[in-house]
Amino acid sequence: xxxxxxxxxxxxxxxxGILALLFLGLKAAxxxxxxxxxxxKLFAKFDNIGGLKERSPVKVGGVVVGRVSKIxxxxxxxxxxxxxxxxxxxxxxxxxxxxxxLTSGLLGEQYIGLNPGFIDDTVEMLEDGDYIYDxxxxxxxxxxxxxxxxxxxxD
Amino acid sequence: MLxxxxxxxxxxxDSVAGAGAAFFMLMRALVGKPQLRKSWPLLMQQMYSxxxxxxxxxxxxxxxxxxxxxxxxxxxxVDFGAEQSLGPMxxxxxxxELGPVVTALLFAGRAGSALTAEIGxxxxxxxxxxxxxxxVDPLRRVISPRFWAGFxxxxxxxxxxxxxxxxxGYLVGVRWLGVDDGAFxxxxxxxxEWGQDILNGVIKSLVFAFVVTWIALHKGYQCTPTSVGISRxxxxxxxxxSLAVLGLDFVLTALMFG
Amino acid sequence: MRQVENSAxxxxxxxxxxxxxxxxxxxxxxxxxxxxxxxRGKITAVMGxxxxxxxxxxxxxxxxxxxxxGSIEFAGHNVHQLNRRDLYELRKRMSMLFQSGALxxxxxxxxxxxxxxxxxxxxxxxxxxxxxxxxxxxxxxxxARDLMPAELSGGMARRAALARAIALDPELILYDEPFxxxxxxxxxVIVKLIKELNESLGLTSIVVTHDIAEVMTIADYVYxxxxxxxxxxxxxxxxxxxxxxxxxxxxxxxxxxxxxxHYKAATLEDDLLGSDHA
Ligand SMILES: Nc1ncnc2c1ncn2[C@@H]1O[C@H](COP(=O)(O)OP(=O)(O)OP(=O)(O)O)[C@@H](O)[C@H]1O
Ligand SMILES: [Mg+2]
Numbered sequence: 001x002x003x004x005x006x007x008x009x010x011x012x013x014x015x016x017g018i019l020a021l022l023f024l025g026l027k028a029a030x031x032x033x034x035x036x037x038x039x040x041k042l043f044a045k046f047d048n049i050g051g052l053k054e055r056s057p058v059k060v061g062g063v064v065v066g067r068v069s070k071i072x073x074x075x076x077x078x079x080x081x082x083x084x085x086x087x088x089x090x091x092x093x094x095x096x097x098x099x100x101x102l103t104s105g106l107l108g109e110q111y112i113g114l115n116p117g118f119i120d121d122t123v124e125m126l127e128d129g130d131y132i133y134d135x136x137x138x139x140x141x142x143x144x145x146x147x148x149x150x151x152x153x154x155d
Numbered sequence: 156m157l158x159x160x161x162x163x164x165x166x167x168x169d170s171v172a173g174a175g176a177a178f179f180m181l182m183r184a185l186v187g188k189p190q191l192r193k194s195w196p197l198l199m200q201q202m203y204s205x206x207x208x209x210x211x212x213x214x215x216x217x218x219x220x221x222x223x224x225x226x227x228x229x230x231x232x233v234d235f236g237a238e239q240s241l242g243p244m245x246x247x248x249x250x251x252e253l254g255p256v257v258t259a260l261l262f263a264g265r266a267g268s269a270l271t272a273e274i275g276x277x278x279x280x281x282x283x284x285x286x287x288x289x290x291v292d293p294l295r296r297v298i299s300p301r302f303w304a305g306f307x308x309x310x311x312x313x314x315x316x317x318x319x320x321x322x323x324g325y326l327v328g329v330r331w332l333g334v335d336d337g338a339f340x341x342x343x344x345x346x347x348e349w350g351q352d353i354l355n356g357v358i359k360s361l362v363f364a365f366v367v368t369w370i371a372l373h374k375g376y377q378c379t380p381t382s383v384g385i386s387r388x389x390x391x392x393x394x395x396x397s398l399a400v401l402g403l404d405f406v407l408t409a410l411m412f413g
Numbered sequence: 414m415r416q417v418e419n420s421a422x423x424x425x426x427x428x429x430x431x432x433x434x435x436x437x438x439x440x441x442x443x444x445x446x447x448x449x450x451x452x453r454g455k456i457t458a459v460m461g462x463x464x465x466x467x468x469x470x471x472x473x474x475x476x477x478x479x480x481x482x483g484s485i486e487f488a489g490h491n492v493h494q495l496n497r498r499d500l501y502e503l504r505k506r507m508s509m510l511f512q513s514g515a516l517x518x519x520x521x522x523x524x525x526x527x528x529x530x531x532x533x534x535x536x537x538x539x540x541x542x543x544x545x546x547x548x549x550x551x552x553x554x555x556x557a558r559d560l561m562p563a564e565l566s567g568g569m570a571r572r573a574a575l576a577r578a579i580a581l582d583p584e585l586i587l588y589d590e591p592f593x594x595x596x597x598x599x600x601x602v603i604v605k606l607i608k609e610l611n612e613s614l615g616l617t618s619i620v621v622t623h624d625i626a627e628v629m630t631i632a633d634y635v636y637x638x639x640x641x642x643x644x645x646x647x648x649x650x651x652x653x654x655x656x657x658x659x660x661x662x663x664x665x666x667x668x669x670x671x672x673x674x675h676y677k678a679a680t681l682e683d684d685l686l687g688s689d690h691a
Contacts, residue, residue, distance in 0.1 A: 289505075
């Protein structure tokens with residue numbers, strides 16, 4: 001009987017472990033995007049990606065719809081190419097959609113903002129592997145200051 | 156001078172031989188066909204003494220560490236007007252670092268030292284020899300179930316630690332200091348990910364479980380079978396295992412999040 | 414090499430040949446050129462002064478220690494040349510009563526004795542129960558079966574260990590000091606037990622002991638160890654008649670004689686006066 005009690009205690013122990021995992025998985029982690037659901041990929045080239053990192057969120061109007069899955073340099077001029085993994089739930093972006101790199105708050109992290117384009121008969125929908133051409137790069141503080149000084153000098 | 160060099164050489168050779176012995180001990184303990192009927196009750200018994208009995212210290216420490224994180228995090232973040240980020244701060248510190256690491260350190264102190272002392276004493280009282288003479292391999296019979304028990308228990312303990320810690324952070328942050336309830340969880344959720352954070356934390360604690368249990372068992376198995384020998388081995392288990400955990404944590408963190 | 418010329422010893426279960434042994438960390442040689450034959454189905458006693466290496470010898474036979482030279486054969490197998498698996502198979506055919514008892518401290522007396530049966534036999538639990546109770550009865554501990562080893566006295570622990578050693582009725586039983594710490598009554602019981610096991614089941618026994626009087630009554634053959642080798646051997650009757658001063662000293666427990674009572678050391682005067690040439 002002693003071994004039965006031991007087994008019972010160990011069983012409870014394992015159940016507590018599973019409950020902890022469920023708690024962490026359901027309550028602490030984001031469950032909707034990119035965890036279990038299907039995804040597709042979109043690409044965008046920027047002049048400058050600023051402080052964007054892999055895993056930075058991709059948002060539409062503040063709602064996370066995907067994440068940056070890869071950042072690389074392509075082409076002869078080494079342009080930054082960003083690969084975004086977007087949840088299949090949001091697969092109705094037209095090819096007039098634009099992307100910009102934004103900053104949350106003054107010191108916050110950078111993320112990608114998707115601005116869905118208009119939809120009518122003349123535009124096509126973005127599919128897996130498509131490129132978004134309308135991009136706005138990150139604001140880089142040094143460039144801004146440079147422009148400002150340059151502008152002052154010209155006056 | 157020459158003596159020093161010789162001593163260094165001997166120390167190196169000894170540690171290489173020690174690592175080799177530890178490796179062979181583990182190989183012999185784990186390789187071979189398992190006999191489920193016999194090993195299941197042994198595993199249960201060890202899961203009980205290694206895992207279940209460590210649960211209390213893990214829950215209490217997890218709660219306190221989570222509460223401290225909530226308090227410290229709040230006082231720091233509130234200066235930047237970023238107290239909404241308290242949730243992810245608490246959750247990420249626990250899931251990525253404190254959960255696996257502190258659990259491993261506590262485990263080394265609580266269960267690891269007990270394993271070393273137990274096996275050392277079994278050696279000193281000739282129980283291991285006695286098994287050998289009975290034709291029962293002590294590595295399979297004594298070492299192996301303890302190893303698996305440690306290996307399975309620690310990730311469970313680490314998960315419990317993180318979960319309780321997050322709850323502690325919630326108690327202090329939301330209930331006491333008045334961070335918005337919804338923001339606490341939702342900001343946490345948008346920043347914590349299954350694969351990157353939870354899974355990597357579990358992988359970390361599996362690695363720590365392997366190393367800590369291994370060190371504890373090896374120190375016990377190799378100890379000089381006297382009271383001084385056992386006490387040295389026990390101390391050495393806690394020191395070596397703790398250093399190994401901290402060192403490995405850096406390497407793993409660099410690999411996973413670097 | 415010493416020849417054992419006794420036709421009764423031809424059928425030997427254990428043959429020790431020309432053994433050299435030193436503990437790996439001790440500079441001190443324990444055995445040099447040791448040869449011995451343990452006849453099958455007989456009780457062989459091994460006697461010798463404390464620290465001479467009797468326990469070491471039993472461990473060598475069980476292949477827990479490896480000699481630098483020479484060989485030990487058990488039932489035709491050189492125990493030190495077997496691979497791990499075969500060695501563990503072979504060890505199932507022998508069993509050892511440790512000097513310290515070596516009971517498993519996390520099990521009751523009952524479970525300790527059932528342990529080898531549960532490990533190595535496929536017997537159902539009821540039969541194991543019967544065997545365990547019989548063995549406990551034999552050593553007079555049936556009432557103590559639910560105690561933990563820590564709750565036993567030294568002598569009781571040793572008897573429990575004895576019951577465990579004989580649980581499987583192995584071919585060879587190595588007894589390391591079976592009589593130590595026993596009162597005269599239990600001593601008599603154990604002597605009888607060893608004898609009975611040997612007679613009824615034909616088990617071979619090696620008994621290491623200092624209790625000369627007891628062992629001389631049951632032993633079929635006696636080896637006396639001293640000075641890294643066998644210094645005398647024969648049947649108890651032969652030894653009693655022997656006029657070898659060594660054997661005489663040992664059998665009669667005289668302090669002065671060829672066998673030194675002291676562990677190798679400098680003279681007492683040197684030690685006390687702190688002289689350098691120790
Ligand atoms: N692990 C060891 N390492 C080094 N030397 C050892 C070790 N074990 C025993 N010795 C030495 O080997 C010698 C033989 O020891 P052993 O225990 O075999 O003696 P013994 O004949 O059984 O003595 P006793 O009758 O007191 O039990 C002793 O001189 C001892 O100092
Ligand atoms: Mg001895």
